[in-house]
Amino acid sequence: xxxxxxxxxxxRTAKPxxxxxxxxxxxxYVTLQxxxxxxxxxKAGIVFQPLAxxxxxxxxxxxxxxxxxTGEETGTLVETTxxxxxxxxxxxxxxxxxxxxxxxxxxxxALDTSGYGDRVLAAVFSFRDEAGKRIHLIxxxxxxxxxxxxxAPGRQxxxxxxxxxxxxxxxxxxxxxxxxxxxxxxxxxxx
Amino acid sequence: xxxxxxxxxKAPAGLQARMLMTFFLLGLVYxxxxxxxxxxxxxxxxxxxxxxxxxxxxxSDKIGLRxxxxxxxxxxxxxxLHAMIERLCIQAxxxxxxxxxxxxxxxxxxxxxxxxxxxxxxxxTGIMEILSPAELEGVIAHELAHIRHRDVAIMTLASFFASIxxxxxxxxxxxxxxxxxxxxxxxxxxxxxxxxLAVYIVSFFLMQALSRYREFAAxxxxxxxxxxxxxxxxxxxxxSGTMDRIPQQDLRQNAHSExxxxxxxxxxxxxxxxxFATHPPMEKRIAELEKLERQMQGVA
Numbered sequence: 001x002x003x004x005x006x007x008x009x010x011x012r013t014a015k016p017x018x019x020x021x022x023x024x025x026x027x028x029y030v031t032l033q034x035x036x037x038x039x040x041x042x043k044a045g046i047v048f049q050p051l052a053x054x055x056x057x058x059x060x061x062x063x064x065x066x067x068x069x070t071g072e073e074t075g076t077l078v079e080t081t082x083x084x085x086x087x088x089x090x091x092x093x094x095x096x097x098x099x100x101x102x103x104x105x106x107x108x109x110a111l112d113t114s115g116y117g118d119r120v121l122a123a124v125f126s127f128r129d130e131a132g133k134r135i136h137l138i139x140x141x142x143x144x145x146x147x148x149x150x151x152a153p154g155r156q157x158x159x160x161x162x163x164x165x166x167x168x169x170x171x172x173x174x175x176x177x178x179x180x181x182x183x184x185x186x187x188x189x190x191x
Numbered sequence: 192x193x194x195x196x197x198x199x200x201k202a203p204a205g206l207q208a209r210m211l212m213t214f215f216l217l218g219l220v221y222x223x224x225x226x227x228x229x230x231x232x233x234x235x236x237x238x239x240x241x242x243x244x245x246x247x248x249x250x251s252d253k254i255g256l257r258x259x260x261x262x263x264x265x266x267x268x269x270x271x272l273h274a275m276i277e278r279l280c281i282q283a284x285x286x287x288x289x290x291x292x293x294x295x296x297x298x299x300x301x302x303x304x305x306x307x308x309x310x311x312x313x314x315x316t317g318i319m320e321i322l323s324p325a326e327l328e329g330v331i332a333h334e335l336a337h338i339r340h341r342d343v344a345i346m347t348l349a350s351f352f353a354s355i356x357x358x359x360x361x362x363x364x365x366x367x368x369x370x371x372x373x374x375x376x377x378x379x380x381x382x383x384x385x386x387x388l389a390v391y392i393v394s395f396f397l398m399q400a401l402s403r404y405r406e407f408a409a410x411x412x413x414x415x416x417x418x419x420x421x422x423x424x425x426x427x428x429x430x431s432g433t434m435d436r437i438p439q440q441d442l443r444q445n446a447h448s449e450x451x452x453x454x455x456x457x458x459x460x461x462x463x464x465x466x467f468a469t470h471p472p473m474e475k476r477i478a479e480l481e482k483l484e485r486q487m488q489g490v491a
Binding site for chain 2: 006007008009010011012013014049051052053054084085086087119121122140142143154155156157179181182184185186187188
């Protein structure tokens with residue numbers, strides 16, 4: 001926000017990042033799989049604020065329909081759920097990461113073109129390491145950057161060591177969020 | 192692919208013009224004060240008061256959560272609150288502020304900190320009890336809007352000379368009756384005191400007005416983040432309803448905290464006249480939020 005905006009108390013809506021780096025996950029996944037034995041857990045989601053306007057639910061429903069139709073070819077399953085904090089998730093199920101990325105991008109685009117792109121928070125891809133531990137990679141839509149989120153046993157605990165390892169392992173391929181304080185956890189991910 | 196976006200919500204009509212006008216008038220008043228101080232050649236006074244003011248600003252920045260009766264809570268202690276704030280921070284694209292809780296039945300919330308890095312958002316246990324999650328979210332978004340608008344820094348700056356005028360009034364007598372009674376035609380010390388008093392009074396009303404405008408702006412900023420203006424309106428209704436029933440316990444523990452923290456609802460005694468109030472009347476805020484809801488629904 002600029003000086004004048006602060007002076008006049010004019011906060012603007014944070015828009016999606018101009019450079020879209022969602023597809024970076026495709027190449028990064030190859031490395032994850034071949035070098036570190038981390039595999040697709042079969043689910044990815046995109047989270048957005050549901051709005052109580054007349055056209056919003058129709059848009060979400062239409063998007064879901066389109067995804068269902070295209071999903072029949074790729075075998076991608078779609079469902080929308082609401083999390084504990086009142087945010088809406090479109091959850092996609094597919095064993096192929098490539099299909100998941102395309103599907104997530106379709107939802108993002110549909111919301112974008114209908115004018116609700118600034119309500120999208122993040123996309124989350126879920127993986128499993130060799131020990132079976134869950135690893136999430138989160139794409140912050142507004143910043144166009146990625147960061148890892150590894151929940152640890154215990155109440156809202158996260159495995160920061162593992163997250164930093166992942167940054168070191170993938171730093172070359174995934175555009176990581178440089179500010180660690182913006183590695184926002186997403187508790188209650190329905191993945 | 193052209194990306195459209197949800198239409199920006201408009202601030203109350205003329206709010207921004209009134210804010211600019213207030214800044215302009217404050218500037219004008221302060222120019223008068225400085226001119227009189229310089230003309231009266233009370234340089235030792237200017238220097239001493241200036242130093243006192245800097246000390247005060249530095250000290251007010253150090254007002255800890257403790258001084259406000261709050262304690263910082265970790266994500267483990269208040270998981271839902273943290274998770275709610277984290278999602279709002281992603282939506283508003285701001286770094287996460289520190290989170291604090293005040294143990295009191297008084298329903299209120301406040302934000303403090305000069306910039307986004309040092310910002311803190313605090314809620315009382317009372318507000319968490321009476322509000323639904325969506326309403327609490329609106330209140331927190333209002334506080335995040337204060338942080339985004341840098342309200343603490345702006346109000347501190349805007350009050351710079353008002354504080355100096357008040358210091359001259361408090362400590363001026365120490366310097367009065369001295370050398371200024373000489374034969375040149377510079378204004379006497381009595382004039383300096385009178386001008387300081389006038390500056391203090393005028394800037395007090397201007398500051399209160401500015402504070403009320405910032406509240407409207409923060410309400411709009413909250414709606415911009417959550418897109419649920421009605422949830423915030425219903426929160427305000429609950430807060431004002433409860434506040435009237437609970438005996439006024441003043442949350443403010445010291446004189447500077449009024450500038451250092453921005454409350455969702457005025458924590459002090461209710462002012463008889465709007466002119467004296469830091470917050471606009473609830474009915475007006477709720478009416479403005481209703482307008483925002485209509486804009487959002489496309490029927491404005």
